[in-house]
Amino acid sequence: MNIQRENHSETFLVLWQKIDRIKLGGNQTNGQLQEEQLTLIAFDGIVYSNKDHYRLESDYVGSYNLIIDRVNEDDQGEYQCQLNTEPRKTKRIFLTVQVPPRIVDFRPNPPLISIRSGISLTLLCRAEGTPLPHIRWRFRDIDMNRIDSLPPNNSNIWFIPSINNNFPNTVECIADNGVLPASNRIFTISVE
Structure with a gap:
């Protein structure tokens, strides 16, 4: 999974998160309510979550890749990458794990x-x-x-x-x- 930046002359902080959707109670009119829970994976080149499972790669020309080693069913879900640009650049990716x-x-x-x-x-x-x-x-x-x-x-x-x-x-x-x-x-x- 990767995100690229267009301006290669500046340095940006990169944030990777996993988005888990928690189901809340709903009612007949609006159906099931969901709340997003963000789990920090990596920030500014440092992996904070499950270091033996996630790693980062960058080609130093604007590509920031999150690598997941030994993918398993729990890895399925939505991931988000953010660059601290102005305005902030965000990319969401949904990973489907085939079993x-x-x-x-x-x-x-x-x-x-x-x-x-x-x-x-x-x-x-x-x-x-x-x-x-x-x-x-x-x-x-x-x-x-x-x-x-x-x-x-x-x-x-x-x-x-x-x-x-x-x-x-x-x-x-x-x-x-x-x-x-x-x-x-x-x-x-x-x-x-």
Whole structure:
């Protein structure tokens, strides 16, 4: 993330901050209220916050860069750089951290499910990631996908109203958001 100045002959103090938005109570007319909380990262070439995570670089021709090492999910958000010029020059940048999908909360479905024929079955597959993952289901133990019995794409719930012995033994839930690797969950179903 960087900011540049146009007048290279003067020295300016540079301030980097992270902007966190704190949600306050709202009402029916104005919706959710937010307050900005500024966290000082660096000022005048000195890093004050999390020194092993942030660092500054300048090319000495008007570019002031904030470098974030080992980026993680907590780094996502809005950053602000200010030059103490007259008038003050401010630039805001929003950093989106892409996170691969991860399937979470397997309950109530264990990986191996024993069920009587004729009983209904609900399979759940919930995933997290940034951007939000899309969910798709597939049969693993047959060559041809029986698309007519699969739930629609991006459905994390698969309701089977009446399972029978013809139902494939292994189904897979796949979560994908374009950030590698995709995540999957395999369910082995034994119909008695």
